[in-house]
Amino acid sequence: MQIHENFTGGNIRVKSINGDVVELENQLRDTTTEWFYWAFCVEDAGGKSLTFRMQPDRLGYFGPAVSHDLKEWHWLGEVDGDSFTYSFAEGENKVYFAHNMLYHPDRFLTFAHRVGLEVKTLCESKRGRETPCVTFGDGEKQVILTARHHACESTGSYVLEGVLERLMEKPIPGIKVFCVPFVDYDGVVDGDQGKNRAPHDQNRDYLWEEEAIYPEVAAIRSFARENGCNYAFDFHAPWHKGNENDTVFIVHSDAAREEKFRRFSKLLVSAMTPEAMQFYGKTDYPSGTGWNIPGAQFARNMGRIPGNDVAFTLETAYFGTPENTVGQDKLVALGRAFAEALRAYVG
Ligand SMILES: [Zn+2]
Structure with missing residues (x-):
């Protein structure tokens, strides 16, 4: 499994992976104040169910935006505080998650x-x-x-x-x-x-x-x-x-x-x-x-x-x-x- 930001609009840092729980934070880069944008890709996690823990104030009302191709986006819908859980289907080996619906x-x-x-x-x-x-x-x-x-x-x-x-x-x-x-x-x-x-x-x-x-x-x-x-x-x-x-x-x-x-x-x-x-x-x-x-x-x-x-x-x-x-x-x-x-x- 890989969690990365190597795509147009990518922004994430993986802090830790413990079992099925992934802790993440966004990168501010040269932004001088707290800000909330993040976007990452999960590859080769087919069949797994993973929980992603974000920092406070990083998730919207309808959970992350989800895409398989960086073109079509939908809201995951469910969110548990600052975390969300995604169950990857067998063979669902490339999924993008983001704070908002990216425009490529x-x-x-x-x-x-x-x-x-x-x-x-x-x-x-x-x-x-x-x-x-x-x-x-x-x-x-x-x-x-x-x-x-x-x-x-x-x-x-x-x-x-x-x-x-x-x-x-x-x-x-x-x-x-x-x-x-x-x-x-x-x-x-x-x-x-x-x-x-x-x-x-x-x-x-x-x-x-x-x-x-x-x-x-x-x-x-x-x-x-x-x-x-x-x-x-x-x-x-x-x-x-x-x-x-x-x-x-x-x-x-x-x-x-x-x-x-x-x-x-x-x-x-x-x-x-x-x-x-x-x-x-x-x-x-x-x-x-x-x-x-x-x-x-x-x-x-x-x-x-x-x-x-x-x-x-x-x-x-x-x-x-x-x-x-x-x-x-x-x-x-x-x-x-x-x-x-x-x-x-x-x-
Ligand atoms: Zn603005």
Whole structure:
């Protein structure tokens, strides 16, 4: 039997194996605060029943996300405090477990190919990879869409896919789109937390008064400077769980634009479809409260570009609630609804 992190998004450390009990911890790497992301693969455990013990606050409401191919994910469903038990069928010799439903970058390439989007290179990442981006549409108004400023926040990727899908099949007249689907591409591939990196993370690298330290952020900033940025939306996942973190919500990025955020929020509620992860518009996060303070975030600084109408972050829960549970298709459907809300907003 092997327990390892040697795959896209992998992150684990095996502390001990005693009989059928495996004790695990996640790797913070250069994250400066406690964080909760982990993902591991178990090979050659067919026929065994194993109990995995995690640290506190590492498991969601519905147990780990489980996959056999890194493409399809489901919730195990059962969880016993900070542990879960999995009975491997005979011959079930490769199973992935993760904190949340991972979004493999290959999924984006497959999606882009399916809808006819050419994937280009934004820049070379710090670790020498080609960070992807896409552009499409014609018009005077520029939309900038991003996800994975925080590497582990995969729910945002599914939502972004839905937004792009709908905008490709039914464009908004007068709108052109620039999209960076994995801003922290290295972190996504290597399975980093990405949140609260030292000295600061990708979503704290946008102050116009300072130079960017990440090549992707420098490239996004120069694109926005040269092409403008009438609308900017950044797709994230919030904290682990509890309160607003169990919902979908808009983070108000500017106290002076409350009216615009509220208007968009109402349009998104109206655009909801039954198959979507539901957005209720009741947990939107006002500027200047709690953790939402002005700073070097993408949305706040895109909002400062002359001609910008609205810029904000959409946070989508990792797990949701029993009535509104996260699933891959539901997140994509939420993205399609978001595109319709944008159409109504722009119109
Ligand atoms: Zn985030």
